[in-house]
Amino acid sequence: MKLHNIRVALAVVFFVLINVLLLDISGAAHRWLGWMAKVQFLPAVLALNFAVIVGLIVLTLIFGRIYCSVICPLGVMQDIISHVHGRVKKNRFSYSPALTWLRVAMLVVLVVALVAGLGSLVALLAPYSAYGRIAGNLLQPVYIWCNNALAAVAEHYNSYAFYSREVWLKSVPTLVVAVLTLIIVGVLAWRGGRTYCNTICPVGTVLGYVSKFSWLKVHFDVEKCKNCGLCSKNCKGSCIDFKSHTVDYTRCVTCGDCLKHCKFDALHYSHPKALKPATVADEPMANEARRAFLIGGAAVATHAALAQAGKKVDGGLAEIEDKKVPVRTTPLTPPGSVSAKNMAQHCTACQLCVSQCPNGVLRPSGNLLTLMQPTMSYERGYCRPECTRCSEVCPAGAIKPIDTAEKSATQIGHAVWVKKNCVVLTDGVSCGNCARHCPSGAIMMVPSDPDDDLSPMVPAVDAAKCIGCGACEYVCPARPFSAIYVEGHEVHKTI
Secondary structure (H helix, E strand, O other): OHHHHHHHHHHHHHHHHHHHHHHOOOOOHHHHHOHHHHOOHHHHHHOOOHHHHHHHHHHHHHHOOHHHHHHOHHHHHHHHHHHHHHHHOOOOOOOOOOOHHHHHHHHHHHHHHHHHOOHHHHHHHOHHHHHHHHHHHHHHHHHHHHHHHHHHHHHHOOOOOOOOOOOOOOOHHHHHHHHHHHHHHHHHHHHHOOHHHHHOOHHHHHHHHHHOOOOOEEEEOOOOOOOOOHHHHOOOOOOEEOOOOEEOOOOOOOOOHHHHHOOOOOEEEEOOOOOOOOOOOOHHHHHHHHHHHHHHHHHHHHHHHHHHOOOEEOOOOEEOOOOOOOOOOOOOOOOOOOEHHHHHHHOOOOOHHHHHOOOOOEEEOOOOOOOOOEEEOOOOOOOOOOOOHHHHHOOOOOOOOOOHHHHHOEEEEEEEEOHHHOHHHHOOOOOOHHHHHOOOOOEEEEEOOOOOOOOOEEEEEOOOOOOOOOHHHHHOOOOOOOOEEEEEEEEEEEO
């Protein structure tokens, strides 16, 4: 009972705080809560954060899969859904054999995806990222609407305690994935408790095999057990077989529900004084467990090796019309991401950087190979040189921390002028917006006719100075396509 209460209290604290981090629109939460994203298992692996990896493994070797029931937000979400159903239908679980083949298959798929750099597949299998997409696409809009309501009230009383934020659809595919994830995981949790964690989630599989060797375990006192079955009927991991008095520790998430419901004090969470030796029948399962654990370890080591190797605006220059996204030969990735390859190999598409971007520049990719990973576009803002928010919040090493000086010297792309779209030539007016707003001085206005100094002035781009911030693209008054846009670089340069 005490274990259950402690676990629930810790899970509630972690779940509330990580939601504060994921939903925050001010950027203030990251200063205090940014570590909560970085202690998630798979992002730590991708970021090669060995201190966190070792810490989580040691935690599991001592307490069992406490990570899955306290730290992982997707796991806690499943517990909440399962608890709600448990209020309606009690004692609804039963023991079932582990689907080892499926668990190992999902782990192998993750390993292959990591080695091959298939970021989209990794993103679909990452539990923390799955919840991050749910929070960013389904919960954050509601949060912002509530914030905007408070902002309207504050404005009425001449207060600036809240400020309004726009709610807009960043990516249809990512929204669809988030909705499907919530439905699938929610149905599995409603019907079977931790079915997703114990059959599909590769993080659960790796930590599950580690937990076989944990110091503290739930175990039976056979002399006290009356075979009432309440432990099995309340085990959301379906891992307790009361008939044989055994617990499948690879699936036990140390939730304490079995201890809470045992009326005869026949279950204990402690270090067993004497564990039953493995029988001949148990040996294949033990070998399979060791094999899967070694595969998980190989994934970390392999990835570490790879990582080393009619109205007018702007003075009457253009009609008010939404801009369309230009077709970029090479997509733009944020400063600090180093290269498109680094982004693809490390990003789990948790959407934290997308939701935290104050300039509306980051949005999930719709490309199949980089699905849901952040790309940049400048229809709603530009990447301000003084902002490094995305590099601060990324927990997986896809966007490495950089300071403002480094960002100002990082070239993620270069501007390209499209003559046929320029209002100077199409409408016969003076402009120069791109040159005035370029923070790196990479654009200057020159005569459109080199032999006539009095000809209309058009922009000329010095690609060596351009950092690809997109200020020129954002302020360009041409519609629907800007007369100047930024083409991305596969590998970022320092200028």
